[in-house]
Amino acid sequence: MDYDEYFFDVGNYNKYIPKRKVVSSKVESNSFKRKDDDRFTIDAAIYGNVGRFINHSCSPNLCAQNLMYDHGDKKVPYIMFFASKSISPLEELTYHYNHRIVHVHDTNGNLKREKGRCGSHKCNRRM
Numbered sequence: 001m002d003y004d005e006y007f008f009d010v011g012n013y014n015k016y017i018p019k020r021k022v023v024s025s026k027v028e029s030n031s032f033k034r035k036d037d038d039r040f041t042i043d044a045a046i047y048g049n050v051g052r053f054i055n056h057s058c059s060p061n062l063c064a065q066n067l068m069y070d071h072g073d074k075k076v077p078y079i080m081f082f083a084s085k086s087i088s089p090l091e092e093l094t095y096h097y098n099h100r101i102v103h104v105h106d107t108n109g110n111l112k113r114e115k116g117r118c119g120s121h122k123c124n125r126r127m
């Protein structure tokens with residue numbers, strides 16, 4: 001297992017968050033601030049809920065939304081999955097990872113090309 005397989009970038013709230021020079025700082029045991037900006041990445045490699053086992057598809061049946069219901073901090077929203085189409089019993093749940101190819105690197109800092117094989121006729125062979 002690669003250590004980045006369970007990363008989930010949270011939100012895109014740049015317009016709400018003033019830019020600051022931030023060094024990496026642990027916030028909770030399974031999340032950390034990225035050095036390059038003020039957004040957060042959830043690291044679900046060690047523990048998390050069933051959401052971390054949802055695979056990528058180019059024709060997903062779920063969409064991920066950032067929501068807040070018990071606090072107002074837009075930097076750390078809850079990630080919730082909603083059906084984006086009708087889902088049949090026993091159908092695999094999937095969402096689109098939206099990996100931007102220039103932003104996924106391996107642990108040595110090399111550009112990582114993750115090959116997707118979701119089986120969708122729309123599959124572009126990457127996540």
Ligand SMILES: C[S@@+](CC[C@H](N)C(=O)[O-])C[C@H]1O[C@@H](n2cnc3c(N)ncnc32)[C@H](O)[C@@H]1O
Nearest residue numbers: 004005006052053054055056057115116117118
């Ligand atoms: C969040 S995990 C998803 C759950 C994972 N398949 C598991 O069994 O624990 C993300 C990893 O699953 C694999 N994966 C997810 N969707 C994929 C797809 N459509 N094609 C190939 N690998 C996929 C990749 O290794 C990816 O880094």
